[in-house]
Amino acid sequence: MNHSITQLAVPGVQKLVPYVPGKPIEELERELGLSDIVKLASNENPLGANPRVAAAIQAALPELPRYPDGNGFKLKTALAEKLAVSTEQLTLGNGSNEILELIARTFLTPELEVVFSQHAFAVYPLVTQAVGAKARVVAAKDYGHDLTAMLAQVNDRTRLVFIANPNNPTGTLLSKEALEAFIKALPASVICVLDEAYYEYVDPQSRADALTWLAKYPNLIITRTFSKAYGLAGLRVGYSVSSAEMADLLNRVRQPFNNNMLALVAAETALADSEYLGRAIAANNAGMQQLTEAFRTLGLAWIPSAGNFVSVDLRREGEPIYQALLRKGVIVRPVANYEMPKHLRVSIGTEKENQLFIKALSEILNDV
Structure with missing residues (x-):
């Protein structure tokens, strides 16, 4: 009797959908030929290596x-x-x-x-x-x-x-x-x-x-x-x-x-290294304020966050906005898989990275 390899796996694994991480910078470079990409998708520390x-x-x-x-x-x-x-x-x-x-x-x-x-x-x-x-x-x-x-x-x-x-x-x-x-x-x-x-x-x-x-x-x-x-x-x-x-x-x-x-x-x-940790926390606090003030200006709601990311409510399907941001060289995280199809999760970046995201989002929202 013939069996597919999948049928040989234990039942829990057969129907398992693998975790999908945030899109890597290198992948977007290959797909769209872009450079100077901003990644705000994986809740990483934006300060760089200690x-x-x-x-x-x-x-x-x-x-x-x-x-x-x-x-x-x-x-x-x-x-x-x-x-x-x-x-x-x-x-x-x-x-x-x-x-x-x-x-x-x-x-x-x-x-x-x-x-x-x-x-x-x-x-x-x-x-x-x-x-x-x-x-x-x-x-x-x-x-x-x-x-x-x-x-x-x-x-x-x-x-x-x-x-x-x-x-x-x-x-x-x-x-x-x-x-x-x-x-x-x-x-x-x-x-x-x-x-x-x-x-x-x-x-x-x-x-x-x-x-x-x-x-x-x-x-x-x-x-x-x-x-x-x-x-x-x-x-x-x-x-x-x-x-x-x-x-x-x-x-x-x-x-x-x-x-x-x-x-x-x-x-x-x-x-x-408490000094690096302190700088990371301070940068996160400043970046959170920068992003949420921009959301307020754009008339968008967000979920108040105690982490190093914030989920913004676009009041429309998030996937097209996510794709449009990719075309502008900005990677954020769509969260439809979390049953939040109208939100995007945005990691806190540097002041410059945050501003590039805000500019790109503003342009996209003005065009739709």
Whole structure:
């Protein structure tokens, strides 16, 4: 009997639609023959490479023939000191995306369920479907998490709840009080994965200090990344903080040497550079104001964002505007796949990049 190769895959993978990243600059150059392209699609840090990180990578190059430290001892030690946790509570990932996959592989089976919000990060349904678990997607409230409705979907089969705070692609932020009350109300058998990829950009007065909750809620896992505010997206370093018991389970599934040696050196150096981090946050605050003021001038609404991006409501289908922006050399992110067909998500760039986007958008809107 003949079988297609697809039929040989496990059921969850057969119907899986791969994650589609933001269009690379090089791809647009090939397609349209453009130069001087502005990419505001992938929530990357616009400041460029940290000089201290670049110097540390250069110094580490002679060690390339050797395997990295599979335990990430130096980076874990630095993280533990900065976050006031123990190294046994840490799990390092190839970006925080890998941590999300490790969690799914560790705790999910086809008999179990996962709860997450509409408009939440696209990786949540991907890792859920890949292992054959069932997703319960809860309708969003004002483009953010409806915690009351999410809690109502938790049942005896629920094993994981994913919460992005701030949420991507909407940028919405949950209050500390509401978030902790939700975690407290979860059964001990349900693990809350709190995705804080954009944690550093949140106003310190508004953000939850979820690390202090770990002692009270052993079913909590917090994930963070060096890809955003620390400017290391190209090196893929993320981590989770949890109970030591939880971290031990994740580290059993984690592949050896999942972080390359240069990535480990870069993350350790970036973690110690508070000056670069401060500049990144200041540039993001200024850029957010620049973009939202322009949206106001253009008569457009937007979703207030606590991240390094903002989703603007075009009041019309976003795809044609996205394509028109590409023709002007500006890459943003269409979010129809997040059930937001009239929005575009725009990453905060440099002042010049933001202005080029504003000019291009204004011209396009005037022509339609």
